[in-house]
Structure formats: structure tokens, C-alpha cells
Amino acid sequence: MNSISDLDSDQFFKDIKSFIEYHKEYFTVSSATFTVSNKSKSIIFDNHNMYDMENKNKMNSEADESLDQRGLLMFLKDVNVNKCVKCKLSETRKNIVFGEGNPSSKLMFIGEAPGAEEDNTGRPFVGRAGQLLTKIIESINLKRDDVYIANIIKCRPPQNRNPYEEEIKQCSPFLKEQIKIIRPKIICTLGKFSTEFIIGTDKETISIVRGKEFNYDGITVIPTYHPSYLLRNPDAKRETWEDMKKIRDLYFKAT
Numbered sequence: 117m118n119s120i121s122d123l124d125s126d127q128f129f130k131d132i133k134s135f136i137e138y139h140k141e142y143f144t145v146s147s148a149t150f151t152v153s154n155k156s157k158s159i160i161f162d163n164h165n166m167y168d169m170e171n172k173n174k175m176n177s178e179a180d181e182s183l184d185q186r187g188l189l190m191f192l193k194d195v196n197v198n199k200c201v202k203c204k205l206s207e208t209r210k211n212i213v214f215g216e217g218n219p220s221s222k223l224m225f226i227g228e229a230p231g232a233e234e235d236n237t238g239r240p241f242v243g244r245a246g247q248l249l250t251k252i253i254e255s256i257n258l259k260r261d262d263v264y265i266a267n268i269i270k271c272r273p274p275q276n277r278n279p280y281e282e283e284i285k286q287c288s289p290f291l292k293e294q295i296k297i298i299r300p301k302i303i304c305t306l307g308k309f310s311t312e313f314i315i316g317t318d319k320e321t322i323s324i325v326r327g328k329e330f331n332y333d334g335i336t337v338i339p340t341y342h343p344s345y346l347l348r349n350p351d352a353k354r355e356t357w358e359d360m361k362k363i364r365d366l367y368f369k370a371t
């Protein structure tokens with residue numbers, strides 16, 4: 117009998133695809149990577165559709181559109197981020213905090229790194245600062261589900277310390293990928309670290325850059341204070357409200 121390594125891997129992948137295609141009603145959102153004789157293929161299932169990550173095309177016979185955003189984010193999370201051990205934060209994390217929200221939102225919020233609540237739940241901005249962020253979002257007549265929320269760092273730094281430069285360097289490609297997939301019209305950076313990363317400056321403090329507009333790859337960037345800062349300095353909420361009004365106008369004008 118042939119061992120798996122004796123099989124023609126292309127034929128093997130073809131058979132797997134046919135099997136999944138035939139039984140696709142049993143598959144919902146998930147992903148799988150098959151490796152045979154050192155060749156790897158990744159497949160994701162989204163809403164009973166199957167996608168081949170190699171050519172990024174739907175493998176359903178009738179469909180030839182590129183992967184949808186939810187599927188791509190799912191794939192990035194399951195296949196890359198969830199397994200990440202690039203830095204030491206992976207040793208102490210309980211959960212990866214990938215990000216959540218509308219995968220095709222016009223508006224994305226970017227924070228710094230998960231705290232204790234986020235680490236426990238695997239969801240961004242669910243602690244005290246998160247509850248304030250939710251209120252801030254609702255103050256411009258949007259719901260949390262309307263926007264996408266992510267952090268630069270996907271694992272909790274111990275004792276909520278500031279992220280190290282090296283950690284930002286290792287982790288930020290995931291955020292860049294998320295931005296590329298979501299393609300928002302507006303990014304609101306929350307606090308010093310995400311603002312520095314997105315607008316590429318470390319020379320000016322957040323209180324100097326907020327109130328101005330920047331550009332990241334064709335996307336309008338509006339920096340504002342981090343909600344944790346607002347909890348400690350409630351007077352700064354007035355300025356954040358000014359930033360949010362600007363975001364609201366851009367959001368409702370954007371097509």
C-alpha cells in the first residue's frame with residue numbers, strides 16, 4: 117500500500133477539495149492547512165463557500181471573485197496570528213486578541229495592546245477603557261458592530277506595561293495585513309503607540325498631533341487620546357469629542 121508521501125500531492129489536494137465541495141453544507145467558518153510531501157495548501161470555508169488560499173479564488177465552480185474580507189481575516193487569524201510565537205508575549209498570553217467588528221467597515225479604531233480583560237476573553241477593548249470606547253463610538257450614532265477594532269499588539273504585555281519596540285516590529289505586520297483586508301476609509305488611532313506607528317512619527321506627543329489629519333496608504337487618519345488616558349483625564353474628553361465629530365462627518369460622507 118502506498119504511504120501518503122508516495123502519493124501525488126496534487127491529486128491528493130484535488131481529492132480533498134472534491135470531498136469538501138461535495139460535503140460543503142457541513143462546513144461553516146473554519147480553515148485548514150494540508151501538508152503533503154512538504155507541499156502545503158490552505159483552504160478556508162466561509163458560509164459554506166470554499167476558498168483556495170493559493171490563488172485566492174473561490175473554489176466553488178460558479179464563483180471566481182476574490183476572497184471576501186471576513187474569510188481573509190479568519191484565515192489570517194487562524195493560520196497566522198493564533199499560532200504566533202514570534203515574541204515572548206506568546207508565553208504569557210491566555211488568548212490572542214486579534215480584533216473584531218465589521219470586516220468591511222469604513223472606520224477602524226486602532227489601540228495599543230490587550231489588557232487583562234481582553235486577554236481573558238480574546239476580545240479587544242472590553243475592559244473599562246473598552247466600555248468608554250463603546251460609548252465614544254455610540255456618541256456618533258454608530259454601534260461597535262459597525263466599526264472594526266484592533267490593536268497593534270495582539271498579546272497582553274505583562275502588568276500592562278508599554279509594548280517594546282521589538283514587539284511592535286514583530287506584531288505590526290498582522291495589523292498592516294488587517295488594514296489591507298478591511299480597507300477602511302478612516303482610521304482613528306487611540307493614543308501614542310498606534311498613532312506613532314500609523315503616522316510614522318515619534319517626535320510629537322499625541323496632544324500635538326490630535327486635531328490634525330494624516331494619511332496612511334490613502335486612508336484618512338485621525339489620532340485621538342487613548343480611552344485609558346481619558347479615564348484618568350476626563351477633561352480631555354472634550355477634545356476627543358471634537359475628533360469624533362470630524363470622524364462622524366467623514367464617515368457619513370464616505371461612500
Ligand code: URA
Pocket residue numbers: 213227228229230231234239240241242243245246267
Ligand atoms: N487598551 C488597548 O489599547 N487595547 C485593548 O484592547 C484594551 C485596552
